Structure formats: C-alpha cells, structure tokens
Amino acid sequence: METDQVVFSRKDLGGSLPVENVQALASNTLKKIPPRYIRPEIQHEPASVEDSLQIPVVDTNKLNDDDDDELAKLHLACKEWGFFQLINHDVPEEVIKKMKSDTEEFFQLPLEVKKAYAQLPNHIEGYGQAFVVSEDQKLDWGDMLFLLSQPLSLRNLTFWPTLPTSFSRVGMEVRRARESAKNDDERSTKNKMKEREGESGGGSGWETLDKYSEELQQVTLYIWKLICKNLGLNSEEMESMFEDGTQGLRMNYYPPCQQASRVMGLTPHSDAVGLTLLVQVNEVQGLQIKKNDRWVPVKPVPSAFIVNIGDIIEIMSNGEYKSIEHRAVVNTERERLSIAAFHSPNLRTAIGPLPDLVKDNAANYKTVSSEEYIKRVVTSKLDGKNLLEHMKLKV
Numbered sequence: 001m002e003t004d005q006v007v008f009s010r011k012d013l014g015g016s017l018p019v020e021n022v023q024a025l026a027s028n029t030l031k032k033i034p035p036r037y038i039r040p041e042i043q044h045e046p047a048s049v050e051d052s053l054q055i056p057v058v059d060t061n062k063l064n065d066d067d068d069d070e071l072a073k074l075h076l077a078c079k080e081w082g083f084f085q086l087i088n089h090d091v092p093e094e095v096i097k098k099m100k101s102d103t104e105e106f107f108q109l110p111l112e113v114k115k116a117y118a119q120l121p122n123h124i125e126g127y128g129q130a131f132v133v134s135e136d137q138k139l140d141w142g143d144m145l146f147l148l149s150q151p152l153s154l155r156n157l158t159f160w161p162t163l164p165t166s167f168s169r170v171g172m173e174v175r176r177a178r179e180s181a182k183n184d185d186e187r188s189t190k191n192k193m194k195e196r197e198g199e200s201g202g203g204s205g206w207e208t209l210d211k212y213s214e215e216l217q218q219v220t221l222y223i224w225k226l227i228c229k230n231l232g233l234n235s236e237e238m239e240s241m242f243e244d245g246t247q248g249l250r251m252n253y254y255p256p257c258q259q260a261s262r263v264m265g266l267t268p269h270s271d272a273v274g275l276t277l278l279v280q281v282n283e284v285q286g287l288q289i290k291k292n293d294r295w296v297p298v299k300p301v302p303s304a305f306i307v308n309i310g311d312i313i314e315i316m317s318n319g320e321y322k323s324i325e326h327r328a329v330v331n332t333e334r335e336r337l338s339i340a341a342f343h344s345p346n347l348r349t350a351i352g353p354l355p356d357l358v359k360d361n362a363a364n365y366k367t368v369s370s371e372e373y374i375k376r377v378v379t380s381k382l383d384g385k386n387l388l389e390h391m392k393l394k395v
Helices: 002-009 022-027 040-044 060-064 068-081 093-107 111-115 165-180 186-200 209-231 235-243 311-316 370-378 386-391
Strands: 057-059 083-087 126-128 143-150 246-254 266-269 275-280 287-291 294-297 305-309 326-328 336-344
Touching: 057 060, 057 068, 060 068, 068 083, 068 209, 093 209, 093 246, 093 275, 093 336, 143 209, 209 235, 209 246, 209 275, 209 305, 209 336, 311 386, 370 386
Parallel strands: 057 083
Antiparallel strands: 083 305, 126 143, 143 246, 246 336, 266 326, 275 305, 275 336, 287 294, 287 326
C-alpha cells in the first residue's frame, strides 16, 4: 500500500548508529572486554532460581475446542504475565526447522559477506544492532538481521541476503513480482508472486523465510481474535487492524563470552509492537522476563512459540493487558540464536486506547498516529518501558 511505503521510506524517521560487529569481536582472543559492553548493573539484578516460576503454557487444541478454562488461562497470561508459550499451533515443524537452519547458516557466513547487508543511515533494516542512538550508550553483546516482511510492499530487497539460497530465491521472486505489478494492489502482487513460484518450480525460498512469515502472520491473527474475545471487543471490527498488519523478522546471534556476567545480550526492555512470537534456534537458553521485580529464566517448551504482549496491546487495552520487561543473557561457552517476529496493526491504525475499553472517559494513554509512534520507536534506545512511559497520560 502506498501509505505503508511512505511511512517507512521517510528519511526523518531515524535509525541505529553503526557499531562494531560483536561476532567478530568475540571470535578474537579478548583479554579485556571493551568498556561500552560492560554492564555493572547485572551484578545487582540476578536471575531467580525458582523452578516454580514459569510462564503459562497455552494449548491451541483446547482453544479450538472452546475450552473456557484455556481461554481464561490465556486471559490471565496476558494480564498477569505478558508472556505465554503457545503449543499445538498449526505451523508445520518443517517450516520452523528450515527457518532455524537458514538463520544459523547466515550467521556462519564470513563477516564481509554479511556486511553487504549492513544497516544504512536512517534505516531500521539490515545487519547490525538496533536502537543505538548515541556514541556513548552501552552496547549489547549480540548481532542481528532485521527485515520488514509484511505487507509485501514494505520489503526493501537491499537488505535481503542472497545467501542462504532461500533468501536469494525469495528476493528474486519478490523483485520479479514487483516489476510486473507496479500498479497492482497488495492482493494482486501476492497472487503474482505465487504464479512466479509456480513458474520457477517452487523451492527453498517459499518453504523458509517467506513461508515462515506468512504462517506467523496467521498465528498472530488467531491470537488477536482470542484477545478480542477475552476483552469483549467486536472481533470483526478489531480483527481488521491486524489482517494487513505489519511484521518484522529479527534473527538474533549472541556470541559466547567468557565474562558473560559482565555483558548483556539484549538490554532489558518491553517490545514496542503489538505481539511478538519467538523461537529459540538452538538449545542454549538466555531469555529472562521480569516478574515481581525478579528476573525469571524462560525454559522453552519444544515446538512452542514464546508469545509476548507488546506496548501497543497494553495501550490499546488501556492497561488491562501488560507488556513485560525482558532481557537476553549470554553463555560463557556457546552461542545462542533466536528468531523474533514482531507484529503490529496496519499503518492506518492510530495507536491509543480502544474506545470500548475506556471507562468513564478515563484513558490511561495518549493516542498518536502510527507515523509518530514509529518515529519515536526507531529513535529511542532500549531502556525498560521508557516508550510506554512516554505514552502514559499524566493523572
């Protein structure tokens, strides 16, 4: 859609400053960690060791059977935890497995190859780090590849790698579809892409990143419908917000560090989006959420998506549902990889409390345009729930 393209092509939206590649830094024999990576606050915020504190597990099979108890569990998870693990979803295991293997393959490429897809000034996509807004802020011990993946019109193929092969094929098909459908709408473009896939005999490109993107878009819409039901919203009206919503895929690489207790893989923050779906690529754990002022390690359930409520849904629900601070710690011996899919309403949707959830005109948050909201997101550093605090109305 033209509106979508305008918002994300604006040069004044800002982006992240370029920083040194952490994977290359960690591969060298480090005698001393560079000062910008040292995080003394970690010593004062240790993780909980209680196994009893675990995020809820929600079963899609039970939700499909209209199990009231499972729907109530989902409601409680969104309200009290801001996180849950979704099991028995319909995303084929082979799609997830291939996405994981391609992510591993990308980060194993030589640094010079990956640098070809480095972030550019005033862009939020590409290979590097996100939310670096000053030359003196502390840095995370990790690298990432971030791509805008939905809707199709947002894809900037400058940042789509040609390796692994799946990225190359997806980029080729999208490029061909765009050339032959410049004046078509989103639906027509998608149909032409499918036609091109058939002409080329399909292949890994449609079985991995692109297929993964489409599958998770459907899972997100499914969860949003259930959220609407739990909040007593008109589902048909509300569902339209996410039907052609935005999606960004971020592949994360956290190198090992012999002094892991002094660095942070990902700064504590809440996600500025609507819903995030995360999978862990390998068995190395590192995700922790803040519960009752304590950091609780998340133990991934096999084949589950780790789902978390983002700031946008907290705002839209007028505070009924909560976005939760979380962080990523690193391992002393092994690398950790994960894939996060960030989902938000379409870019026509204003970000603010939904009228049906504002009682007695008591809105707890501002209402702003998507453009204003996105600009603040991409020009802010990760810092707890700082963005949400800015959106709160002062009482």
